[in-house]
Amino acid sequence: MPLNTLCLDNSYESIKKCADIIKTGGLVAFPTETVYGLGASAFNKQSIAKIYEAKGRPTDNPLIVHVDSVEKIYPLVLDVPKKAQILIDEFMPGAITLILFKTDLIPDEITNFKKTVGIRVPSNETARLFIETCNVPICAPSANLSGKPSTTSANHVIDDLNGKIDAIIIDNPSEFGLESTIIDMTTDIPTLLRPGSITVSMIESVIGPIEISSYIKDNLFVDDDTAPIAPGMKYKHYSPKAPITIFKGSDDLVIKQIENLSSINNDEKHLKVGILTNDQNKDKFDKNKYTILTLGNNIKDYGKNLFSVLRKFDDEKVDIIYSFSFDDLDGESMALMNRLKKASGFNIVTL
Ligand code: TXA
Numbered sequence: 001m002p003l004n005t006l007c008l009d010n011s012y013e014s015i016k017k018c019a020d021i022i023k024t025g026g027l028v029a030f031p032t033e034t035v036y037g038l039g040a041s042a043f044n045k046q047s048i049a050k051i052y053e054a055k056g057r058p059t060d061n062p063l064i065v066h067v068d069s070v071e072k073i074y075p076l077v078l079d080v081p082k083k084a085q086i087l088i089d090e091f092m093p094g095a096i097t098l099i100l101f102k103t104d105l106i107p108d109e110i111t112n113f114k115k116t117v118g119i120r121v122p123s124n125e126t127a128r129l130f131i132e133t134c135n136v137p138i139c140a141p142s143a144n145l146s147g148k149p150s151t152t153s154a155n156h157v158i159d160d161l162n163g164k165i166d167a168i169i170i171d172n173p174s175e176f177g178l179e180s181t182i183i184d185m186t187t188d189i190p191t192l193l194r195p196g197s198i199t200v201s202m203i204e205s206v207i208g209p210i211e212i213s214s215y216i217k218d219n220l221f222v223d224d225d226t227a228p229i230a231p232g233m234k235y236k237h238y239s240p241k242a243p244i245t246i247f248k249g250s251d252d253l254v255i256k257q258i259e260n261l262s263s264i265n266n267d268e269k270h271l272k273v274g275i276l277t278n279d280q281n282k283d284k285f286d287k288n289k290y291t292i293l294t295l296g297n298n299i300k301d302y303g304k305n306l307f308s309v310l311r312k313f314d315d316e317k318v319d320i321i322y323s324f325s326f327d328d329l330d331g332e333s334m335a336l337m338n339r340l341k342k343a344s345g346f347n348i349v350t351l
């Protein structure tokens with residue numbers, strides 16, 4: 001039986017209603033500055049199980065625990081190493097998740113029996129008011145169906161989870177649009193597990209050198225919604241539904257190559273071609289023939305728009321997608337390219 005999902009605004013009255021839903025074991029999707037989250041009480045094992053069910057997510061992939069203020073981190077973790085404390089002071093509240101050793105307050109159902117837990121203090125005002133009003137830590141993955149891009153607007157959440165969860169807090173589109181930076185503070189040298197808008201250089205400027213996980217460096221596939229993998233495991237393509245090819249090279253070469261391939265696929269094979277580009281290059285192609293979607297004109301907008309653009313390609317039912325590469329920028333492009341490369345199944349052609 002589908003649930004009657006309440007779509008509520010971000011008024012205090014609505015947030016109070018959502019907090020009551022959490023307290024009675026329900027699921028509420030809420031905005032954060034990164035992506036929308038699907039929240040449940042971190043202290044209620046039945047609610048935790050419901051998250052995995054609603055998303056269709058394998059239960060061996062741990063969830064992040066969200067609290068509304070830094071002080072609330074300490075009871076949940078055994079120890080805060082010095083470098084972790086520096087990151088907390090510098091970047092929290094904000095788009096960063098620290099992996100720390102957990103106390104027994106965190107149920108094994110959240111961490112898949114790992115001894116560590118990911119902790120995050122979102123900066124989004126609605127998120128913090130919601131968590132504070134729940135008066136309990138909130139475990140929350142991204143509020144998307146497993147295998148689909150994370151949700152960066154309330155409409156995405158409705159598309160994916162309407163009828164599967166108790167309520168959605170409708171707020172503005174997410175400020176950053178890519179999930180938080182995750183850094184493991186339990187290793188000798190802190191290790192970046194997922195790049196985000198808090199970049200490696202921002203982190204290294206306050207705690208010195210960090211490791212970059214081999215999953216990121218070697219383009220091994222790690223999906224938020226699949227179990228942690230063995231190195232070398234093959235990528236499974238989920239979303240967007242159409243295969244993506246990323247072309248790396250000078251704009252001129254990339255434009256020429258995409259133009260050639262698009263016209264072959266469109267004119268001869270009668271396929272619907274999607275082109276993923278930016279504002280600078282969007283007018284270089286025939287918009288009457290192809291579905292041209294732009295990420296915007298600067299790296300912040302690229303990140304903010306990526307997931308909604310990937311979803312739009314599904315809505316437009318394109319058969320094949322050709323994309324520019326956006327990594328000739330600075331360190332901020334690491335998170336964007338990490339998600340785009342994953343979406344392409346690491347199908348990257350260097351020209
Ligand atoms: O920005 C974000 O982090 C969003 C918002 C809602 O806060 N959340 C999010 O959660 O992206 P999720 O579940 O979609 O991604 C969390 C990632 C997963 O890849 C999971 O494997 C990893 O964090 N993770 C969680 N706990 C971990 C742990 N103890 N050790 C290693 N990785 C962990």
Ligand code: MG
Nearest residue numbers: 141142224225
């Ligand atoms: Mg996710």
